[in-house]
Amino acid sequence: MFQTFQQDLDPVGGSLALSALCAALPLLTLFILLGGLKMKAWQAGLISLVAALLVAVTFFKMPVGQAIMAGAEGATFGFFPIMWIVVNAIWIYNLTVATGHFEVLKRSFGSISEDQRIQALIIAFCFGALLEALAGFGTPVAITVVMLMAVGFKPIKAATVALIANTAPVAFGAMASPIAGLEKTSGIDAETLGAMVGRQTPILAVFVPLILVLVVDGRRGLRQTWPVALVCGLAFGIAQFVAANYISVPLADIVASLVATAAIVGLLRVWQPQEQITATADATSTRAEGQAGSAGTSAVLTATGNGSPQIRDSRAEVVKAYAPYLVIIAIFAFTNISAVKEALAQPPWTLSFQWPSLDVANPDGTASGFMTFGFGWLPAAGTLLVFAGVITALILRVSPSTAIKTYVKTYVELRSAIITVMAVLGLAYVMNLSGQTGSLGELLAQTGSAFAIISPILGWIGVAVTGSDTSANTLFGALQVKAATAAGLDPTLMAAANSSGGVLGKMVSPQNLAIAAAAVGMAGKEGEIFRKVLGWSLLMLVFMCALVGLQATPVLSWMVP
Numbered sequence: 001m002f003q004t005f006q007q008d009l010d011p012v013g014g015s016l017a018l019s020a021l022c023a024a025l026p027l028l029t030l031f032i033l034l035g036g037l038k039m040k041a042w043q044a045g046l047i048s049l050v051a052a053l054l055v056a057v058t059f060f061k062m063p064v065g066q067a068i069m070a071g072a073e074g075a076t077f078g079f080f081p082i083m084w085i086v087v088n089a090i091w092i093y094n095l096t097v098a099t100g101h102f103e104v105l106k107r108s109f110g111s112i113s114e115d116q117r118i119q120a121l122i123i124a125f126c127f128g129a130l131l132e133a134l135a136g137f138g139t140p141v142a143i144t145v146v147m148l149m150a151v152g153f154k155p156i157k158a159a160t161v162a163l164i165a166n167t168a169p170v171a172f173g174a175m176a177s178p179i180a181g182l183e184k185t186s187g188i189d190a191e192t193l194g195a196m197v198g199r200q201t202p203i204l205a206v207f208v209p210l211i212l213v214l215v216v217d218g219r220r221g222l223r224q225t226w227p228v229a230l231v232c233g234l235a236f237g238i239a240q241f242v243a244a245n246y247i248s249v250p251l252a253d254i255v256a257s258l259v260a261t262a263a264i265v266g267l268l269r270v271w272q273p274q275e276q277i278t279a280t281a282d283a284t285s286t287r288a289e290g291q292a293g294s295a296g297t298s299a300v301l302t303a304t305g306n307g308s309p310q311i312r313d314s315r316a317e318v319v320k321a322y323a324p325y326l327v328i329i330a331i332f333a334f335t336n337i338s339a340v341k342e343a344l345a346q347p348p349w350t351l352s353f354q355w356p357s358l359d360v361a362n363p364d365g366t367a368s369g370f371m372t373f374g375f376g377w378l379p380a381a382g383t384l385l386v387f388a389g390v391i392t393a394l395i396l397r398v399s400p401s402t403a404i405k406t407y408v409k410t411y412v413e414l415r416s417a418i419i420t421v422m423a424v425l426g427l428a429y430v431m432n433l434s435g436q437t438g439s440l441g442e443l444l445a446q447t448g449s450a451f452a453i454i455s456p457i458l459g460w461i462g463v464a465v466t467g468s469d470t471s472a473n474t475l476f477g478a479l480q481v482k483a484a485t486a487a488g489l490d491p492t493l494m495a496a497a498n499s500s501g502g503v504l505g506k507m508v509s510p511q512n513l514a515i516a517a518a519a520v521g522m523a524g525k526e527g528e529i530f531r532k533v534l535g536w537s538l539l540m541l542v543f544m545c546a547l548v549g550l551q552a553t554p555v556l557s558w559m560v561p
Contacts, residue, residue: 006365007060011061016442019443020439025055026427026430027461030044034527034530040527042523046419053067055436056430056433060434060439067434069358071426072426073370078418080380084380084381086142087410087418088389092324095324101317101320114276115225117273120212121228124161125209128141133251145519161212163513165208167507167540168503169240170502171503178468178469178502181471181473186477192492194245194249195244199561200500200551205237205256209233213229227267228273231267243256323396328384331384331387345376350375350378352374353372355371368432370429389407413523420510428471445458445483449488452487452494452551457501457541459476459500459505462476462502467512489552490557492560493551493552508537513529
């Protein structure tokens with residue numbers, strides 16, 4: 001039998017700063033290998049996992065067996081439910097590639113606007129927010145990346161745009177799962193927390209579309225398309241604020257994404273940018289290049305004014321091209337109906353058990369929640385995507401043999417991404433269960449009134465490590481409330497800041513980087529994407545820290561519910 005391991009957040013020489021420095025070693029190793037030495041992500045992940053195990057055993061005195069089992073639990077969680085979502089999302093994409101319907105989808109988006117800057121707003125920001133609202137956990141990035149490439153974005157730019165866009169909606173993602181997790185650990189009502197987050201992330205949302213057009217087309221893009229970007233951001237931000245505060249916290253992103261889309265379409269009816277920035281034949285580089293067939297599609301070639309051919313798809317084929325995403329939305333919407341969701345959360349559809357050979361207590365003696373593994377095999381987003389894939393195959397008339405071959409091929413394509421995510425989640429669980437993450441958080445909590453400015457950084461670290469705002473809220477929610485009370489700050493504000501700051505760590509999380517790289521067919525080049533998004537992540541984090549800092553003072557304290 002194994003004995004209970006109780007976390008000690010200050011195990012190194014009685015110095016919390018030194019203990020936190022040791023705890024940071026696995027993260028520093030990961031980011032240096034990934035961003036500095038440009039090592040492949042799966043290799044960097046495995047090396048950093050070993051570093052986390054060594055720190056856990058050597059400095060934090062975690063028994064070797066329990067440290068290994070913590071890593072095993074995290075690695076398992078990395079595959080299910082995380083990569084289970086990604087694999088099946090990419091499989092659906094590959095089915096549409098095999099039938100040529102992704103080319104149809106590309107032309108359909110072009111009919112709304114051929115301008116890539118506007119397509120980035122519609123696909124990555126608006127549609128991505130809708131997917132985040134319904135599924136979360138990497139689904140928006142996995143799907144919107146390939147959609148962006150379908151309309152002509154180069155792989156690296158598609159990944160960068162999708163990751164940056166996946167910020168403002170994250171706090172209310174998966175039907176407000178992060179808020180629900182924060183309620184459990186902070187002890188503050190979910191409606192109150194949702195209202196407070198709804199007074200932080202909507203302000204961020206105003207600027208994200210402006211950043212997206214800047215990333216797509218530089219200063220020219222910002223100069224020429226700022227009206228539509230600003231309208232998109234304002235519409236999303238206002239709708240998210242209203243929904244979170246006065247309608248329903250779980251529906252905040254759904255309302256915001258639909259309102260923002262309607263605002264863009266409405267504006268485009270009366271206004272267009274001076275120039276159209278479109279994909280050219282030599283600029284269109286997708287992971288489907290050379291694979292997209294035309295089987296099952298029906299299109300008519302017509303001549304444009306300059307004599308170049310233009311393909312006009314039939315209405316039936318356009319409907320088929322959109323069908324996979326409509327099916328995904330319908331399935332996720334159905335399973336999020338309260339009665340259905342509650343039924344699927346019960347055995348035998350969802351099982352919950354303590355991970356074998358783990359017995360870990362928090363510093364206060366309570367059992368760690370990270371020992372419990374939830375296996376929701378049926379309601380898992382990845383399983384729902386399997387159902388969507390089967391329906392998609394029927395709609396697109398894909399033979400069973402082709403569907404199976406495509407599925408196997410998808411696993412082969414994603415093998416390095418699977419290893420990366422499993423290694424990173426293994427690292428996260430070792431850090432969480434050994435007390436390394438808690439030690440980092442405890443050090444930041446010692447800053448007194450300055451904690452108001454630092455508070456979002458805790459959430460950022462949590463999401464950067466785990467890839468999940470829900471996990472970061474579970475990890476640091478109680479600590480935020482404890483630190484706020486000790487410093488005389490508002491607990492609701494600090495708890496909400498954890499979630500709002502966390503959304504900005506999503507784009508630099510190795511988990512999400514691996515998902516984006518795999519989706520664009522560039523597994524192993526996560527470091528290149530990391531360098532593209534790191535600056536934006538830190539810039540927006542500074543903004544969030546300043547906002548929360550002001551909300552903790554009389555200047556903006558009126559914003560706290």
